[in-house]
Amino acid sequence: MGPDGQLTTSLPIPAHPRLGIRVAYRLQRVLRPRPGLRRLSARIEASALGRPLFTGVERQAKETLFGCRMCGQCALPATGYVCPMGCPKELRNGPCGGVGADGGCEVYPDKRCVWVEAYERAASQGRAADLRLLHRPADHRRWGESSWLNYWQGRDEGLWTTVAGDTGDEGPARHHDRVRESS
Amino acid sequence: MSLRERLAAGGFAVTAEISPPRGAAIGPVTETAALLRDWVDAVNVTDNQGSNVRLASWAGSLAALAAGLEPVMQMTCRDRNRIALQSDLLGASALGIRNVLVMTGDHPKFGDHPEAKPVFDLDSVQLLWTLRHMRDQGALLSGRPLNPPPDCFLGAVENPFAPPAGFRAERLGKKVDAGAQFVQTQFVFDVTVFARWMAQVRDLGLPERCAILAGVGAVRSRRGLDFIRDKVPGVEVPDDVYRRLRAVPADQTAAEGARLAAETVQQLTQIEGVAGVHLLVAGNEQAVPGILDGAGVRADRDGR
Numbered sequence: 202m203g204p205d206g207q208l209t210t211s212l213p214i215p216a217h218p219r220l221g222i223r224v225a226y227r228l229q230r231v232l233r234p235r236p237g238l239r240r241l242s243a244r245i246e247a248s249a250l251g252r253p254l255f256t257g258v259e260r261q262a263k264e265t266l267f268g269c270r271m272c273g274q275c276a277l278p279a280t281g282y283v284c285p286m287g288c289p290k291e292l293r294n295g296p297c298g299g300v301g302a303d304g305g306c307e308v309y310p311d312k313r314c315v316w317v318e319a320y321e322r323a324a325s326q327g328r329a330a331d332l333r334l335l336h337r338p339a340d341h342r343r344w345g346e347s348s349w350l351n352y353w354q355g356r357d358e359g360l361w362t363t364v365a366g367d368t369g370d371e372g373p374a375r376h377h378d379r380v381r382e383s384s
Numbered sequence: 385m386s387l388r389e390r391l392a393a394g395g396f397a398v399t400a401e402i403s404p405p406r407g408a409a410i411g412p413v414t415e416t417a418a419l420l421r422d423w424v425d426a427v428n429v430t431d432n433q434g435s436n437v438r439l440a441s442w443a444g445s446l447a448a449l450a451a452g453l454e455p456v457m458q459m460t461c462r463d464r465n466r467i468a469l470q471s472d473l474l475g476a477s478a479l480g481i482r483n484v485l486v487m488t489g490d491h492p493k494f495g496d497h498p499e500a501k502p503v504f505d506l507d508s509v510q511l512l513w514t515l516r517h518m519r520d521q522g523a524l525l526s527g528r529p530l531n532p533p534p535d536c537f538l539g540a541v542e543n544p545f546a547p548p549a550g551f552r553a554e555r556l557g558k559k560v561d562a563g564a565q566f567v568q569t570q571f572v573f574d575v576t577v578f579a580r581w582m583a584q585v586r587d588l589g590l591p592e593r594c595a596i597l598a599g600v601g602a603v604r605s606r607r608g609l610d611f612i613r614d615k616v617p618g619v620e621v622p623d624d625v626y627r628r629l630r631a632v633p634a635d636q637t638a639a640e641g642a643r644l645a646a647e648t649v650q651q652l653t654q655i656e657g658v659a660g661v662h663l664l665v666a667g668n669e670q671a672v673p674g675i676l677d678g679a680g681v682r683a684d685r686d687g688r
């Protein structure tokens with residue numbers, strides 16, 4: 202169960218996004234974090250009724266559009282708006298080596314590999330470089346949370362990075378501020 | 385000379401693969417290691433390959449080490465979470481296993497326990513990054529310090545032949561960014577496609593940062609050929625290769641497969657940026673000397 206009382210245990214199955222990539226990137230620009238959205242999301246989060254309601258609406262919308270499974274730490278902006286949590290291996294740095302010659306998923310050959318689709322969609326808009334970003338390990342305490350609220354509150358910053366090069370000393374974890382918060 | 389040293393010295397490296405037994409005995413690993421010892425720089429010990437339960441990779445690696453052959457311990461993300469994976473690296477390093485090959489792993493669906501819970505807590509890029517962080521920063525993912533940190537030489541895998549073709553070299557780039565020091569590729573049956581991928585790999589400057597070992601398989605039987613073509617995820621056997629191996633009488637498939645492997649190795653040595661080959665010959669280890677002799681790469685090997 203997530204914090205808002207909804208099941209978060211659906212199986213990862215590749216989903217084809219129903220939102221066109223151009224519209225998705227346009228929405229990304231409109232909805233990026235800013236003071237107004239930050240204040241609004243803080244108020245929603247503080248509300249005993251507003252938060253589960255908002256989370257429920259987000260779940261419905263993202264499930265329909267992207268096959269979202271509510272991992273609570275949305276990678277869509279960096280994956281051509283194809284959900285990587287629909288990958289049966291839940292790869293956040295895919296694709297794996299088992300993709301079929303036709304671009305089919307190793308586990309569900311009749312479905313297209315989400316990472317093949319992510320690459321094609323991002324590349325079609327000049328955003329192929331997004332796929333080179335390194336995604337940090339998921340924080341599994343966040344399943345079921347609203348990732349929009351997390352995003353606007355700035356808690357999603359650093360979900361992915363470019364700075365892990367050979368000499369980079371930045372570690373892969375980012376959630377330890379949360380550990381300290383809660384301990 | 386260790387695998388790390390040979391690659392650092394710019395020598396042509398050869399690795400092979402051991403599949404540990406399904407049983408509680410180490411003998412088969414020791415015997416295979418003895419057979420391969422004089423021919424290869426190091427040997428991969430697979431981690432429940434194809435999602436089929438076998439003797440543990442760390443145990444097989446220890447046995448190879450004891451038999452005088454340097455192991456490459458394979459580590460998949462399929463069966464263990466980040467706690468177990470970090471713990472395994474500490475154990476391996478403490479016991480002298482230096483080379484670690486990180487991969488996502490096949491899905492449990494393909495193995496002998498398809499009902500198992502797939503873990504995939506980390507993916508291969510994240511695991512490489514974690515292990516490098518443990519070694520270089522001396523700390524766990526949690527930030528807790530390690531005393532002492534592990535010593536390891538980190539490997540990755542890549543499939544140059546799987547879609548999306550435009551991204552496969554970049555994906556290796558991600559693994560190199562995360563910490564990969566060497567990479568072993570999926571079976572190379574189509575040298576032309578491999579050479580095209582290598583050109584992209586060179587354009588990204590990856591051979592200077594990561595040693596590239598090309599995977600070469602030796603087909604042993606018609607059944608094995610069909611298995612590789614139909615059952616190994618992400619592997620394509622080109623029609624001309626398939627026809628060539630089917631054209632000889634069934635009892636000569638192994639000889640023809642070894643000849644083809646030797647020719648492939650020979651062609652790969654001509655490609656700029658290829659640092660060695662990884663012979664995918666598990667269960668067919670006796671073919672190794674013939675392949676290396678046929679390819680003429682033994683002459684490069686010092687003192688052996």
